[in-house]
Amino acid sequence: MPDEHRRDQKVSVGFAILTTSDSRTKENDQTGRIAHELITSEHHQVVEYDVVRNRAEDILERVETYLQNKDVRVIITSGGTGVGSRDLTVRTLMPKFEKHLVGFGELFRRISYDEIGVPGIYSQASAGLIGTTVIYCLPGSKNAMRTALSKIILPGIGHLIWEIDR
Numbered sequence: 001m002p003d004e005h006r007r008d009q010k011v012s013v014g015f016a017i018l019t020t021s022d023s024r025t026k027e028n029d030q031t032g033r034i035a036h037e038l039i040t041s042e043h044h045q046v047v048e049y050d051v052v053r054n055r056a057e058d059i060l061e062r063v064e065t066y067l068q069n070k071d072v073r074v075i076i077t078s079g080g081t082g083v084g085s086r087d088l089t090v091r092t093l094m095p096k097f098e099k100h101l102v103g104f105g106e107l108f109r110r111i112s113y114d115e116i117g118v119p120g121i122y123s124q125a126s127a128g129l130i131g132t133t134v135i136y137c138l139p140g141s142k143n144a145m146r147t148a149l150s151k152i153i154l155p156g157i158g159h160l161i162w163e164i165d166r
Contacts (some may be wrong), residue, residue: 001134009158014071015039016048018062019142020079020089026051031078031145038149039076044157046079047071054080056092063093067133075133076153079140090124090137097128097135104136104152111147132164 015148017039019032026032029051036046048066052058061079067071080089104127112120120123125148134157138148 006070007016009162011158011161012043012045012047013073013143013157013161014045014047016050016066016069016072016075017046017050018059018066018075018077019051019140020054020077021051022086024051024079024140029078031140031142034142035076035078035149036152042154044074044154045071054086056088058088059092060096063096067130073114073133074153074157075135076149077135077137078145081137081139083122083124084129087124090126093137094126094128096130098131099129101127101129101134106152106161107152108138108148111129111151112144115143115147129164134160134164 017032017035019029032049032051036049039046047069050062051064062074066075077093080087098104105125108125109121109123112123123139125138127134136148136153138144
């Protein structure tokens, strides 16, 4: 297989995890804990982890801080991908994406549909690039976090970072 199509790139990258919630804290954020465990189990580092309120300015401020940290290559957000009035993460971050990774959301919704049925297609889960940092906007459920990280993000992150850096 030619080098430009290798899919087995092994890397260790720094992640930031941002939970957006009006009710969760670092102490009770099980989804953030799951993300941390899955990321570190694959020999990556969690460089930053925060919980912020469902306020666009708080979300954007924290993500901008992560973008300034050269050790952060991947940002995982948890929460704010639904259709409710308090679901602000995607609305806040998607306009900042320089490149949209539309296949991520499509595949995530397909897998979600297989796992939970029709409600899975209503997620606005998305991914994009700001500079050379990958941002994944994920639902706040524990199962969604496990699905996205174990079935899509972690198996493919080496290849994606390789593509971004070449």
